[in-house]
Amino acid sequence: xxxxxxxxxxxxxxxxxxxxxxxxxxxxxxxxxxxxxxxxxxxxxxxxxxxxxxxxxxxxxxxxxxxxxxxxxxxxxxxxxxxxxxxxxxxxxxxxxxxxxxxxxxxxxxxxxxxxxxxxxxxxxxxxxxxxxxxxxxxxxxxxxx
Amino acid sequence: xxxxxxxxxxxxxxxxxxxxxxxxxxxxxxxxxxxxxxxxxxxxxxxxxxxxxxxxxxxxxxxxxxxxxxxxxxxxxxxxxxxxxxxxxxxxxxxxxxxxxxxxxxxxxxxxxxxxxxxxxxxxxxxxxxxxxxxxxxxxxxxxxx
DNA sequence: TTTGGATAGTTGTTTAACTAACTATATGCC
DNA sequence: GGCATATAGTTAGTTAAACAACTATCCAAA
Numbered sequence: 001x002x003x004x005x006x007x008x009x010x011x012x013x014x015x016x017x018x019x020x021x022x023x024x025x026x027x028x029x030x031x032x033x034x035x036x037x038x039x040x041x042x043x044x045x046x047x048x049x050x051x052x053x054x055x056x057x058x059x060x061x062x063x064x065x066x067x068x069x070x071x072x073x074x075x076x077x078x079x080x081x082x083x084x085x086x087x088x089x090x091x092x093x094x095x096x097x098x099x100x101x102x103x104x105x106x107x108x109x110x111x112x113x114x115x116x117x118x119x120x121x122x123x124x125x126x127x128x129x130x131x132x133x134x135x136x137x138x139x140x141x142x143x144x145x146x
Numbered sequence: 147x148x149x150x151x152x153x154x155x156x157x158x159x160x161x162x163x164x165x166x167x168x169x170x171x172x173x174x175x176x177x178x179x180x181x182x183x184x185x186x187x188x189x190x191x192x193x194x195x196x197x198x199x200x201x202x203x204x205x206x207x208x209x210x211x212x213x214x215x216x217x218x219x220x221x222x223x224x225x226x227x228x229x230x231x232x233x234x235x236x237x238x239x240x241x242x243x244x245x246x247x248x249x250x251x252x253x254x255x256x257x258x259x260x261x262x263x264x265x266x267x268x269x270x271x272x273x274x275x276x277x278x279x280x281x282x283x284x285x286x287x288x289x290x291x292x
Numbered sequence: 293t294t295t296g297g298a299t300a301g302t303t304g305t306t307t308a309a310c311t312a313a314c315t316a317t318a319t320g321c322c
Numbered sequence: 323g324g325c326a327t328a329t330a331g332t333t334a335g336t337t338a339a340a341c342a343a344c345t346a347t348c349c350a351a352a
Contacts (some may be wrong), residue, residue, distance in 0.1 A: 126283050
């Protein structure tokens with residue numbers, strides 16, 4: 001028997017992701033205010049490179065949950081901004097390994113602080129145990145559908 | 147004192163809305179399979195018109211959490227698909243009232259069933275009380291940031 | 293009654309997502 | 323070795339979001 005928790009009136013915001021849209025908009029505004037010339041999507045790519053530099057575009061696809069054309073263009077734009085460099089792999093010449101520039105490395109600290117700040121604003125007034133439950137539910141949703 | 151529940155490694159999926167992206171993609175695939183020629187964004191506009199027909203573009207902005215140019219273009223495309231009609235208001239000639247066509251009215255039942263089906267798939271294995279908590283947290287997040 | 297501000301909607305530009313079709317390289321099998 | 327297939331990445335076309343600048347209409351106060 002499927003769960004039928006969703007009355008029609010409540011289904012909308014779950015599908016449209018109003019909460020995560022609001023979070024992303026708030027973070028984008030903070031980037032703009034801080035003169036950080038970076039879109040949230042570009043930041044999400046840098047985020048994974050900060051964790052591990054020199055990974056392939058395919059690995060960025062998996063990490064960011066985006067398809068190959070999206071990553072191609074994000075890397076194009078990040079390259080134009082001189083924040084990453086494509087280096088074609090010597091072991092497998094089909095692959096581009098993506099490396100951060102010094103410029104991009106400098107952006108990590110500020111942007112991560114703004115991201116944490118945004119989440120703290122978003123979660124003001126939410127008890128910690130409920131945040132944990134919410135994270136768990138969203139993880140299951142993702143696993144169910146991926 | 148701000149909540150500091152977010153370790154850096156966990157912050158990413160909250161901001162990028164992986165769960166809601168996955169839900170929207172799954173629903174879009176169901177639309178395509180069902181030969182329902184409709185994007186999720188277009189569906190989200192129809193959703194509110196099914197609840198109340200003949201509202202203004204500004205009201206659609208508020209309901210769908212989108213800005214005016216986005217709604218202008220969504221209505222443009224829905225008009226091309228002959229799913230809605232713009233009728234300029236007689237009381238206030240600045241306003242367009244948006245009306246569903248018979249064609250669009252026919253799409254409500256099928257598309258809503260697919261949406262509910264998608265959410266049931268997404269929430270498989272999640273206890274009902276946790277879904278409620280999650281919905282509550284996302285609502286607070288939205289209210290905190292809007 | 294005119295003028296100035298507010299509101300409703302449109303247009304242009306940039307960035308991104310999705311699909312499909314494409315090129316280049318690698319790999320495994322005959 | 324040569325061919326089929328899979329994998330990595332790119333390109334093209336459509337839809338959408340965000341922002342800024344714009345037009346048209348309404349309304350209220352001088």
